[in-house]
Amino acid sequence: TSIFWMYWxxxxxxxxxxxxxxxxxxxxxxxxxxxxxxxxxxxTIERLxxxxxxxxxxxxxxxxxxxxxxxxxxxxxxxxxxxxTRVTVxxxxxxxxxxxxxxxxxxxxxxCLLSPPQAE
Numbered sequence: 749t750s751i752f753w754m755y756w757x758x759x760x761x762x763x764x765x766x767x768x769x770x771x772x773x774x775x776x777x778x779x780x781x782x783x784x785x786x787x788x789x790x791x792t793i794e795r796l797x798x799x800x801x802x803x804x805x806x807x808x809x810x811x812x813x814x815x816x817x818x819x820x821x822x823x824x825x826x827x828x829x830x831x832x833t834r835v836t837v838x839x840x841x842x843x844x845x846x847x848x849x850x851x852x853x854x855x856x857x858x859x860c861l862l863s864p865p866q867a868e
Contacts, residue, residue, distance in 0.1 A: 779806075787830065793840045795830040797850060804861045813852050814863035820856060 759766040779802075786798030800817075808815035823837040830837075844850045852860040 792830070792832050792836060793843065795832075796826065796837065796840050797844060799826065799830050800851065800859060800861060804859075808861070811854065811860055813854075814861050816854055816858050816860035818858070820858060 759769065782802060786795060786802060789795045789798060803817055803821075804815045807817060807819075809818050822834075823841065824834045827834045827837045841851070845853065850862060852862055854860050
């Protein structure tokens, strides 16, 4: 890794590098807006599903059912992230798994977001 110092006005001399930096900032800003929108949802189940979706979009790996998080999360960790209790997360995870059929728990307690059936 190399680190170098550059002023904003110096980026004018490197248009492609400037574009890459601005694209990166734009992407980071859009992700932050998505996180804020997700965490601002009124219904806890929508916050939970949005949180899992954003994590899987960011870090997910493909599997036969859809995409899964390659690391386990406890219900307490999820509850802390979305501003609710562990008991509520446990109840809502069951609802997402059994009623809505939106998630699946793989081996090693990895959360898988199920892909909707493809139209043929």
